[in-house]
Amino acid sequence: MNRFIYINKVFCYLLYVTLFLFVGNIFAEANLMVYFPSTESPKILEQTLKKGLKSKDVAxxxxxxxxxxEQELTRVNPDFIIANSAFSSTNSSYKPVQILNGNKSHYLVLGSKDWKKDKLSTARIGVVLFGDMDWQKRYINNLLDVKVSKxxxxxxxxxxxxxxxFDSVDVIVVGPTDYEKLKSxxxxxxxxxxxxxKEVDDLSIYIKKDKLDDKSVSSIISGITNEDKKNFFSM
Amino acid sequence: MNNFQRHPFKKYQLFVLFFYICSHFCIGNLGLIVDAAAAAKMNTLMVTEHNKQFNEIASIIENELKSKYNVEKYFLDENAEYKSFEEKVKESKPAVLILINNPAVNLALKYNEKNPAINGVALMGLNLRGLLKGQKNICGISFDIPIYTLVTQFAMLMEKNIKKVLVYSRDSIFSPVTAINESRLKTSGVTLITKNVEKYGKNKTDVEKFLQEEKKKFNTIKNEFDVITILLDSAFLSPDFFKDFWIPLSNEAQVPLIAGVESLVSPQLNFAVFGITPNIADLGLQAVQMITAVINGEKAEDISVEEPLGGNKILNSKKAETLSLKFNQDKLEDVNKL
Known part of the structure; x- marks a missing residue:
């Protein structure tokens, strides 16, 4: 997946957020935070999203x-969040909205060619931090189906x-988009x-629990046309 | 009929009395319980100086550690005395010393010579690896950006492939540094060539003799090397050498110079074209993991000295223009252009 497609993907989520606002007419003003741990520059992504966003009431x-x-999340307490699937395991105040069933991806374990999988339990693993450290160790161990401590x-x-x-780790764990970028x-x-x-859900939209009840979410989702979904899944 | 039957309300009174005593006991001891919880946390002692950069690092480390450990700070001033440092360590009894910058590291080394050694994690610039050589109780992270990182990050920005890199080095001190970076760069298809400025000896006149010879080759360096990387060696970057060797090299060789310090990349100096400086947040995260590992029983000598990861990239646009360098524009997004 190249960079353009990935930015487009986040951009599509943003359009869904706009739809929530429009169809649900819920908020006069809304805050959206995107957590996107990738090699892309957050500044550039933010500018692209702001330019494309029709509703000027969404920050x-x-x-x-x-x-x-994490710091901004505590301070701003936004209405919407676009983040990877791990976010739902670390934060109970937000509800993931399942409009993109079936969109899955994998993490990839990279290392030198002669490295064998059976050594994984004693390996030192390098990974980008996307949660509390102790929690993330358990999360990665579960994804790799192994018990690694380092x-x-x-x-x-x-x-x-x-x-x-620098030989500080034996293997590294990356998302598929990051692999392409690192390779280039x-x-x-x-x-x-x-x-x-193991497979994980891709990016998801999360909504603050006290903002929407299940019924509202269902009615809004049903208001999104099949054409919209088709366009999204083709990404 | 027993007493309770004669006075049925007494059961209730006893229960109220029991509840009263229990609640008072709990409330009275709540402070003690909280204190005990705090005391149960292990102590860490951060030894640092009042300096903007150090304060930022200290604050990141403190925020990450404070939920699990007590983080006490000890600030060193210009007249930092060993005796008061020793008293503080003995009073605090830390599980680990967090040592920010050279004076703190030196005090800890002295303490460990005179007392039962305490584990420490050091963060400092020049030659931390040398300072901690043979140390069993102190590991650390060097602030110096490795040659590998400088070269590979610069190569990513450039349209042209970087194949051959030159470094001038005082081998008596820096040969371990250049050797390790040579092997690392080899994995990325880059050859690092080291020229030992002490070829004729370590004296200043010997070094000058070598540099005079080298100056004659400035106009041919361009054909041989794609980049020159600068080691942060204060002796070899002294004002005399800078004026007589480095400035003419920058002006005449027409090869981009790269360095791990912002001052050499400033447009006012118009010297190096690219640099990387340590990123405080990245350094903080790296340090916290090392501190936690030491507290959890990993041996400091096994951890040894790590290089800093990440960094803030800086480009001297003026110098880049002078050298007519061509960059991959989409890679310049997160580079600070001066």
Missing amino acids: VSVFAKYRDF FKFVNKSDDLIPLLV SYKNSTFSILFKS
């Missing part, structure tokens, strides 16, 4: 680093390859995909 902010996102967390995926090169940035580096994790 958009995009974060690539979990700690920045983790190195970094703030952005750009820092994962140096972790491998570190053309000559000798890392390869060792295996894939």
Whole structure:
């Protein structure tokens, strides 16, 4: 998936948020936070989204680093969040809206070609931080179906390859889009995909629980045309 | 008929009395319980100086650790004395010392020589690896941006492929640094060539003799190397060498210079074209993980010294224009252009 498509994907979520606002006519003003831990610049993504957003009553902010996102989340308490599936496990105040059933992806485990999967339980794993550290260790272990205790967390995926090169970790875990980006940035580096994790849901929209009840959500979702869904799934 | 039957309300009175005593006991001891919980947390002692950058790092580390550990701060001033530091450590009995910058590291090393050693995590710039050589109880993160990171990040920005990189080094001190970066860059298809400025000896005159020879080759460097990376060696970056060697190199060689410090990339100096400086948030996260590992029983000598990850990229646009460098525009998004 290239960069353009991925930005478009987030942009589509934004349109859904606009639809929520329009069809549901819920808020006079709304806050949307996007947590997008990728190699993309959050500034650029934020500018793109702001330009494309028809409703000027929605304040958009995009974060690539979990700690920045976490801090702002507590401060702003936004109405909508677009984040990866892990967010629902760490925050109970928001409800994921299941309008994109079936949209799944994998994390990829990268390392040197001769590295064997059976050594994984004793490996040191490098991964981008996207939650509380203790929680994320359990989450990654579950995804990889293994019990690893040594983790190195970094703030952005750009820092994962140096972790491998500096021999600070044995393998790294990345999202599929980050893999493409890292491969193009570190053309000559000798890392390869060792295996894939279990499937996880892709990005989701989360709505603050006290803003919408289940009935409202269902009625709004049913108001989204099949054409909209078809366009989205074709991304 | 027993007493309770004669006075049925007494059962109730006893219950109220029991409840009263229990609640008072609990309320009275609530403060003690809270204090005990705080006391149960292990102590960490952060030794630092009043400085904007250090304060930011200290604040990130404190925020991450405070839910699990007591974080006490000890600020060093210009007249930092070993004796008061020693008293503070003995009073605090920390599970780990968090040492920010050279004076703190030096005090901890002295403490460990004279007392049963305490584990420490150090964050400092130049030569942390050298300072901690042979140390069993202190590990750390060096502030210096590795050559590998500088070169690979610069290569990502450039349209042209970076294949061969030159570094001038005082091998008596920096050969371990250049050797490790040479092997790392090799994995990315880049060759690092080190020229030892101490080829004729370590004296200033010996170094100058080598540099005079090298100056004669400035006009041919362009054909041989794509980039020159600068080691942050204060002796070799002294004002004399800077004026006599580095400035002519920058002006005549027509090869981009890259460095891990902002001052050398400033447009006013018009010297290096690209640089990376440590990112405080990234450094904080890295430090917190190291501190937690040490508290959880990992041996400091096994952790050793790590390089900083990440960093803030800086580009000297003026110098880039002078050298007619061509960049991948979409990669310049997160670069601070000066």
